[in-house]
Amino acid sequence: MQALRNYIDQQTRSTISDADFALIIAELLPYRLQKKQYLLQAGEVCRYQAFVVQGALRLYTVDARGNKQIHVLGVEDMWIGDRESWSQLTPSRYYIDAVEDSQLLLINCPQAQELVRRVPLVAELVRIQDERNAIATQRRLHDAISCSAEERYAAFIAQHPTYVQRFSQLMIASYLGISPETLSRIRTKLPHVAATADS
Template sequence: MMLLHCEKILHQGEKRLGMQDEDFAATQNIEGTTVRLWFRKTELTVKAMYQPILDYLSKYIELTDTEAERFKSFLKHRKLRKRQYLLQAGDVSTFETFVAGGCLRSYSVEEDGTEHIVQFAIENWWIGDLYSFLSGAPATLNIDAIEDSDVFTIDKSDLERLYREIPKFERMFRILFQNAFVAYQQRILSKISQTAEEQYIEFIGKYASIEQRVPQHQIASYLGMSAETISRIRKQQSKH
């Protein structure tokens, strides 16, 4: 937190010339004189901004303050508007993305415009075109925001550098990539062996509260069902 200015109060509610919206004031009595101390929120805001991803990391690895600062130096923070692209098919994916807030999806599009959703990503999930990221080939997936979202991206070159400087990150990301492979395999098996209702129940268990955040037709696209089938399952579930 940065102290910008200290002045004797002349008029209550007065905003000092040149102050910005992100600045704030606190009053204090010093030797019988009420003064106003002007602060800048930037430092506090930045600390809070990184907290979701640092909290996530703490579940897997323990970082020193120096290591945490080094990791943060590799991150790029982005705010996405609803429907804004993070990645478009045909581009090479050079980064992985952590969702700090909001909801994103990855999907392919057929020539007739039909969408096939591969993944949803809500808070504390990673999303990307893993094939493009690892191989350097053009992405086959689009990634966009279903709602206004906050994300952190880390470039592949920076990730490799992070592995060398702080080896514990290599183990953590290896586990994440392994988990992603297992998730895709389980999804294929679910599609082969489960009923439509069982797939839907499994989906809701995996994506908490997603029903309230994602349009029904997108859930249907992800599950490879029609919107009418989803509607029927929901009606059956409401009777239980």
């Protein structure tokens, strides 16, 4: 639980009180996922948002040919879930599974809304996260439209230097929207980037 407390303090640049943190803890469900175990499968309603205490997960769709398109790579101090399904109680189009054995803290939508109402720092945290997610989505859309595969990979490594040790090249290629063969060529073409990633 200390990881969550540190996360709240860091994100809000405040110090949450013991009383407010106790209210938060009371609403969270500790949960463990083994590697390759699902948190969510397409067609299910996403009942929980998950805070990653330890481990790594991915959120993805599967097309008609069985190809996986990864939309989110989640590690410690990140939230992962299908926000639309979670808030609207509609069937999800996504899968979420564990890339590593993972420890999570789960919260459902009514519990989250109650915390937003009762704990000012939670309301502030939600506002900050919504803003950052909107910015990240805008940047990713820009990169997908305007940047070359090489530029997208270099930016990915700069932003997430440890991900190459935790996610396979196949997963990273899917996340970047490029083929594994293209990623392999990029790593050969940009050895300084590959060296940074592998160090």
